[in-house]
Amino acid sequence: MKSTLKRRGRFVLVAAVVAVLATVSGLSVRSASAAKRSNIVITIDVFGDFGYHDLYQQYEASHPGITIKEDTEDYAPHHTALAQHLATGAGADDIEAIEVGFISNYTTQPKYFYDLRKYGASKLQKRYPAWKWQQAVAHNKSVIGLGTDVGSLGICYRKDLFKQAGLPTTPAKVGKMWKTWKDFLAVGKRYQKHAPAGTKFIDSGSNLFNAIVAQANPGYYSKSGKVLVKSNPKIKAAWNTTMNAIKLHEDQGLVAFHADWNAGFKNGTFATVTCPAWMMGYIQGQAPAASGKWNIADVPGGGGSWGGSFLTVTKQSAHPAQAAALVKFLTSPKSETYVFKHTGNLPSEIPVLKSQTVQKFRNPYFSNAPVGKIFANSALKLKPQPLGPHQGDYQTASTNAIQRVEQGIQSPAAAWKQFLQDAAAVG
Amino acid sequence: MSAISGTGTAGEAVVAPRARRKLLRRLDAKLSPYLFVSPFFLIFGVFGLFPLGYTAYVSLTDRTLLNPVVHFIGLHNYALLIHDSYFWNAVENTFGIWFLSTVPQLLLALVIAHILNTQLHARTFFRMSVLLPQVTSLVAVALIFTQLFAHDYGFVNYALGHVGIHKVYWEAGRFSSWVALSVMVTWRWMGFNALIYLAAMQSIPEELYEAAAVDGARRFRQFIHVTVPMLRPTILFTVIISTIGGLQLFTEPYLFQPSTSGGTGGSARQYQTIVMYLYEKFLGSTQFKFGYAAAIAWCLVLLIALFGLVNYLLVSRIRSAER
Numbered sequence: 001m002k003s004t005l006k007r008r009g010r011f012v013l014v015a016a017v018v019a020v021l022a023t024v025s026g027l028s029v030r031s032a033s034a035a036k037r038s039n040i041v042i043t044i045d046v047f048g049d050f051g052y053h054d055l056y057q058q059y060e061a062s063h064p065g066i067t068i069k070e071d072t073e074d075y076a077p078h079h080t081a082l083a084q085h086l087a088t089g090a091g092a093d094d095i096e097a098i099e100v101g102f103i104s105n106y107t108t109q110p111k112y113f114y115d116l117r118k119y120g121a122s123k124l125q126k127r128y129p130a131w132k133w134q135q136a137v138a139h140n141k142s143v144i145g146l147g148t149d150v151g152s153l154g155i156c157y158r159k160d161l162f163k164q165a166g167l168p169t170t171p172a173k174v175g176k177m178w179k180t181w182k183d184f185l186a187v188g189k190r191y192q193k194h195a196p197a198g199t200k201f202i203d204s205g206s207n208l209f210n211a212i213v214a215q216a217n218p219g220y221y222s223k224s225g226k227v228l229v230k231s232n233p234k235i236k237a238a239w240n241t242t243m244n245a246i247k248l249h250e251d252q253g254l255v256a257f258h259a260d261w262n263a264g265f266k267n268g269t270f271a272t273v274t275c276p277a278w279m280m281g282y283i284q285g286q287a288p289a290a291s292g293k294w295n296i297a298d299v300p301g302g303g304g305s306w307g308g309s310f311l312t313v314t315k316q317s318a319h320p321a322q323a324a325a326l327v328k329f330l331t332s333p334k335s336e337t338y339v340f341k342h343t344g345n346l347p348s349e350i351p352v353l354k355s356q357t358v359q360k361f362r363n364p365y366f367s368n369a370p371v372g373k374i375f376a377n378s379a380l381k382l383k384p385q386p387l388g389p390h391q392g393d394y395q396t397a398s399t400n401a402i403q404r405v406e407q408g409i410q411s412p413a414a415a416w417k418q419f420l421q422d423a424a425a426v427g
Numbered sequence: 428m429s430a431i432s433g434t435g436t437a438g439e440a441v442v443a444p445r446a447r448r449k450l451l452r453r454l455d456a457k458l459s460p461y462l463f464v465s466p467f468f469l470i471f472g473v474f475g476l477f478p479l480g481y482t483a484y485v486s487l488t489d490r491t492l493l494n495p496v497v498h499f500i501g502l503h504n505y506a507l508l509i510h511d512s513y514f515w516n517a518v519e520n521t522f523g524i525w526f527l528s529t530v531p532q533l534l535l536a537l538v539i540a541h542i543l544n545t546q547l548h549a550r551t552f553f554r555m556s557v558l559l560p561q562v563t564s565l566v567a568v569a570l571i572f573t574q575l576f577a578h579d580y581g582f583v584n585y586a587l588g589h590v591g592i593h594k595v596y597w598e599a600g601r602f603s604s605w606v607a608l609s610v611m612v613t614w615r616w617m618g619f620n621a622l623i624y625l626a627a628m629q630s631i632p633e634e635l636y637e638a639a640a641v642d643g644a645r646r647f648r649q650f651i652h653v654t655v656p657m658l659r660p661t662i663l664f665t666v667i668i669s670t671i672g673g674l675q676l677f678t679e680p681y682l683f684q685p686s687t688s689g690g691t692g693g694s695a696r697q698y699q700t701i702v703m704y705l706y707e708k709f710l711g712s713t714q715f716k717f718g719y720a721a722a723i724a725w726c727l728v729l730l731i732a733l734f735g736l737v738n739y740l741l742v743s744r745i746r747s748a749e750r
Binding site for chain 1 (some may be wrong): 492587687713
């Protein structure tokens with residue numbers, strides 16, 4: 001008993017010391033930051049790889065007194081945390097990246113962000129395609145974000161697998177084979193006839209579906225914000241094409257961003273992937289050893305956009321002016337060009353897309369394909385679809401529906417029916 | 428008058444400190460225990476009770492996360508929930524996974540504890556190592572098991588292939604996904620329960636075993652007829668603990684699903700647990716249905732309370748039977 005008492009006493013003492021130390025260190029941190037008021041820390045919260053690291057160093061060097069701290073997470077958890085942080089009024093960084101699938105959730109809630117027009121954003125409007133600019137304009141006309149990249153579409157394909165299956169391998173010839181998605185499936189049929197053992201033409205049905213839906217205009221929403229999931233014949237057409245691919249056994253049936261899909265890149269088990277520009281970085285990350293085996297061709301059915309992001313300055317920022325300045329730097333033509341060359345994220349600004357540096361850029365990993373030209377031209381032609389707040393949920397619901405067919409759980413008709421029910425439950 | 432009042436005040440002056448001291452002493456005896464335990468209740472109040480009450484309030488509103496304009500809608504969320512087939516599917520999944528993980532987990536723990544209780548070489552080493560899964564990060568466990576149970580290149584399917592069993596699509600099947608998740612849970616918690624059993628086993632008097640041995644009981648019979656009955660209260664304790672943990676299962680299934688599915692737990696919600704469904708409604712999608720999620724949370728509380736009650740009745744029945 002005595003010893004436990006003693007131990008308890010010691011525990012209390014330790015706890016007290018810890019508490020005192022914690023308070024003192026808290027105070028000292030506070031006083032230190034007060035003393036060095038000139039040193040401002042700007043925090044920026046992104047998802048995946050925005051390719052900014054060298055740019056931070058550049059910026060810090062040219063702006064003494066500014067330190068940049070980046071937080072990064074996966075796509076889904078990032079946007080989940082963002083909603084939480086904004087709603088609870090604490091935890092958000094100075095700068096928050098928001099993907100296009102989520103931006104309409106926030107253009108209806110501009111109170112969470114600084115209006116970047118106050119920091120000279122209006123002057124930048126002419127650099128952007130009108131649609132990209134408009135996506136981050138709130139209903140009260142305030143500009144909550146500046147565009148970083150756009151997800152213009154191409155098709156990434158394994159030229160070694162194509163060769164073994166007796167198909168042409170140069171981007172020009174490959175692109176000519178599939179002017180439409182129907183042609184694309186026909187090429188797939190040819191591929192499967194002489195396909196290397198264990199490989200399929202397409203990685204995942206949902207990747208095919210999402211790409212076709214991304215090209216539709218309108219897609220899930222009408223211009224006036226009406227939900228078109230059920231009534232838009234183009235969505236049903238995309239579904240039918242996807243079901244056809246499954247029926248023709250051209251589809252590997254993998255779940256995008258899951259373990260087997262990643263392994264598929266490493267082992268080369270599928271010949272094509274629908275490729276938004278940002279996918280280039282993902283493929284290189286998953287299969288560094290496959291350098292030189294991939295190539296990129298035009299996407300069937302003309303341009304299309306899948307993905308792309310914005311940088312915003314949240315109301316929780318204590319240094320909005322400095323944060324806005326950093327946003328402007330990171331979205332400047334020079335920075336966007338740099339990111340494109342090193343990471344693959346496609347710039348969103350017209351002069352950059354048209355610039356010789358981008359137009360002439362070839363990616364050695366993708367067999368020196370003229371990726372700049374392919375993606376930039378696709379982006380310049382792009383007529384983007386209207387967006388709505390539940391865009392992401394429709395994508396999740398359709399992805400699950402397609403997987404149910406791929407996994408043999410449901411017939412295409414039953415899966416479609418449940419998809420429509422799920423979509424209706426969202427609104 | 429003045430004299431009287433004078434003595435009166437003097438008398439009060441003498442009495443008052445004594446009375447005050449007495450009062451203080453009484454207060455000290457009566458109040459200070461409460462003061463000493465108050466930090467716990469204060470913290471519990473702020474982080475336990477208040478959220479409970481607030482969640483109950485939110486569950487009666489149509490609040491969404493990003494839009495704090497709320498309308499009071501009474502029990503509407505609960506009415507919707509009762510007819511929500513996805514909710515009942517989640518309840519079914521939760522109990523299925525709970526059953527598949529708890530039963531083998533506790534049986535194995537019992538066996539392991541029994542082995543650890545014998546004269547092993549390097550006993551401490553083995554006793555420590557059964558606890559290792561507990562100190563590994565839950566996220567790491569979930570991610571690694573997800574790799575192990577992958578369809579095309581997972582180790583489990585690779586190993587099964589060697590004994591002639593065709594590839595199992597663990598994540599796609601309902602039962603198979605439950606099995607995979609149960610393996611994760613079992614692996615992580617088995618050692619913990621084994622140690623609890625071990626501690627209880629060591630308090631069983633040696634004489635009982637000696638008496639059983641004299642009666643001709645071999646080790647297995649000793650285990651069945653001495654160890655297990657003596658462990659009954661401990662076993663009930665572990666059942667309650669694993670029930671509460673099992674009903675709140677989230678991290679394992681959440682990390683088992685593809686990161687793009689936002690909390691649905693498989694394409695057909697094969698392994699979406701109650702907490703995952705709560706998460707999907709609240710944060711996993713762009714619906715941000717705070718009110719509806721709060722209603723799910725309260726239904727979960729009721730379910731756990733119901734289970735606690737069943738457990739309590741079981742315990743008291745066993746106790747009265749023992750008497």
